[in-house]
Amino acid sequence: MLAxxxxxxxxxLFSLGVLRDRRRFGNAIHLGLAVTFALLALIGKLGRSHALLGDIAVIALLALPTVGTLVLACFLIANGVKMVRKEGRRPANLLSLLAGLGILAVLGLLIAAVVLRSRTLLVVGGTAVGLVGYVSFLFLCFVGYAFLYGRLPVRRDADYVVVLGSGLIGGTKVPPLLASRLERGRAVYERMAARGTAPLLLTSGGQGPDEQLPESHAMADYLIERGFPADRIVREDRSRTTEENLRYSRAIMEAAKPDYRCVVVTNNYHAFRAALMARKTEVRGHVVGSPTAAYFWPxxxxxxxxxxxxxxxxxxxxVCLLLVLGGFVTWWNR
Incomplete structure (x- = not known):
């Protein structure tokens, strides 16, 4: 039991954190550590009570990360190529491709160190593995809790449904990504209205340098053209970033109702970071996500x-600097 x-x-700690505020990255870390220690304890128990099962669990624990890393690298590279074909060669679209190539580079470095029996390469490779391991743990915590956060129910009715902008096509047209947010915002609004507490829907987004009108106006026009009641829409048209979306929307909501509650709508991949930012900007509300094309998600x-x-x-x-210094000290004392 002590294990x-x-x-x-x-x-x-995770449970207390969620009860206090769902919008904390510390919740993700606590959940990741809880799962890690539970797996280690379970493997230890299997090793003591069933030697064969314990050996199988240890082998699986060693083999799965290796196989999984190779599969992940191939998946990221394939996804990166698809992103470039569909979305262009902007730096943001190269992330999955670069991540996959980076994983293969670290694996290649380790293989070269073993083959050449180079202590220097082994230290460099070991340090790289430590860095990748640390970042990977945080990434898994982030993805796992983001998945969980996206499925937590909204605790209460809201006074506002805030839909965050994301840019316009040709300076005037709502793109599919933003349309997905607007449709999710409409669904949240209709669900609350059906319970007898119809909120206001607040479209949030200013005018970019290549746009002919503020995003919030194009978003409102999109909804009105599809039958949404115009008198239930409020527009925030000054913001340029997600943080400004939230700050300026908060100012509008507080001015109208100081004790407001809201639901913020964005895309599912963005929901958890938007929730962290909502906490930072003291926006009182839960963040929900709308569907995103599968190829775009990684x-x-x-x-x-x-x-x-x-x-x-x-x-x-x-932490990364300490890992690098540890590798340097190990190499220096060889």
Missing amino acids: YVPAILFFA SATIREFAAVFLAHKVVNLG
Whole structure:
């Protein structure tokens, strides 16, 4: 039983964190640590009670990451090629391709170190594995909790449904990505209206340099053309970023109703980071996601994780620096 104490402790911290505020990255870390310690405890128990099952579990624990890493690298490269074909060669569209190539590069470095029996290459490869392992753990925590967060129910009715903008096609037209958000926002509105508490729908988005009108106006026009009641729409037309979407929308909602509650709508890959930002900007509400094309999800998720990773850069880059220094000290004392 003692072996499960760390898992129980971190799960308790996770549960308390979710009860206090679902929109914390610490919840993702606590859940990841709880699952990790639970697996280690389970494998240890199997090894003590059933030697054969314990050996199988250990072999699986060693083999699955290796096979899984190769499969993941191939998947990311294939997805990256598809992203480039469908979305163009913008840097953001190259993330999954670069991630896959980076994984193969680390594996190639380790193989070269073993074949050449080079201590220097082994240290460099080991350090690279440590860095990849740390980032991968955080990424899995991010993806796992983002998946869970996207399925948590909205606790109560809301006064506003806030739909975040995402850019226009040709400066005037709502693209499919944004249309998906608007349709999800309409669905949330209709579900609440059916319960007798119809909220206001707030479209949020300013005018970019290549746009002929503010995004919020194009979003409102899209909804009105499809039968949404114009008198239930509020427009926030100054924002240029997600953080500004939330800050300016909050100002509108607070001015009208200081004790407002809201539901924020964005795409599913963006929902958890938007929730973290909603907490930072003190917006009172839950964030829900709309469907996104499957091929778009990997690169978009990597981009969202990178933004969250850098938002905690002091801790994360500090840990990475310690791993690099540890590798250097090991090489120096060879």
